[in-house]
Structure formats: C-alpha cells, structure tokens
Amino acid sequence: MLERQPREDRTEVTFVLAQETPPGPVSVVGDFNGWQPGTHTLSPRTDGTRAVTVILPSESEHSFRYLAAGDYWFDEPAADHHDGLNNRLHT
Known part of the structure; x- marks a missing residue:
C-alpha cells in the first residue's frame, strides 16, 4: 500500500506492507535512492504493518x-503503473 501526504514542495510517500509478508527485512529501492538496498528499510508500526x-x-x-x-x-500492487520491470509512482 502507498500512503501519500502532499506538502508545499514535496510529497511524503509511505510504503506499507504486512508485518510478516514476506518474512524478514524488506527495503524499498528505486531511482530516488540510487537503487541502494537498505537505505529505506521498512520498520514495524503499532497497527501490525511495517x-x-x-x-x-x-x-x-x-x-x-x-x-x-x-x-x-x-512489486507493489497499488503502484500507479508498472513498466514491465519496475513499479512507477507519481507524486
């Protein structure tokens, strides 16, 4: 799931997954972080998601x-679209 919070000159995008699906650590990687794993690792939230x-x-x-x-x-099923290999997100 993607949560978006527009701000004045930016958009805060929160990437949300179930706590244990898939198990173990999960990172979101993309052109915004140089495709570097571990830069944006999902963390547990109190509602049972990460x-x-x-x-x-x-x-x-x-x-x-x-x-x-x-x-x-x-992949993220809630992405704006898929280009065959990657998910696409519009802010």
Missing part, C-alpha cells in the same frame, strides 16, 4: 521495487 516514508519532489515520477531477504524482488 513502513518507511520517503520524501520526494512534488510532481515527479519514480521507479521502485521492494527487496526482501534472499534477494527476493517483488
């Missing part, structure tokens, strides 16, 4: 995917 918030420029478009333990890459 999440991380990334601040992105308003009115921009980004590619991203999730990376879980064991080199398991997976």
Whole structure:
C-alpha cells in the first residue's frame, strides 16, 4: 500500500506492507535512492504493518521495487503503473 501526504514542495510517500509478508527485512529501492538496498528499510508500526516514508519532489515520477531477504524482488500492487520491470509512482 502507498500512503501519500502532499506538502508545499514535496510529497511524503509511505510504503506499507504486512508485518510478516514476506518474512524478514524488506527495503524499498528505486531511482530516488540510487537503487541502494537498505537505505529505506521498512520498520514495524503499532497497527501490525511495517513502513518507511520517503520524501520526494512534488510532481515527479519514480521507479521502485521492494527487496526482501534472499534477494527476493517483488512489486507493489497499488503502484500507479508498472513498466514491465519496475513499479512507477507519481507524486
């Protein structure tokens, strides 16, 4: 799930997953962090989910995917669209 909070000149995008699906650590990686795993690792929340918030420029478009333990890459079903390999997000 994606939660978006528009601000004056930026958008705070929160990437949200179930607590244990998939198990182990999960990072969101994309063009906004140089595709560097571990830069934006999801953390547990009190509601039983895990999440991380990334601040992105308003009115921009980004590619991203999730990376879980064991080199398991997976998609975000709520992405704005998919370009065949990556998820796409519009702020």
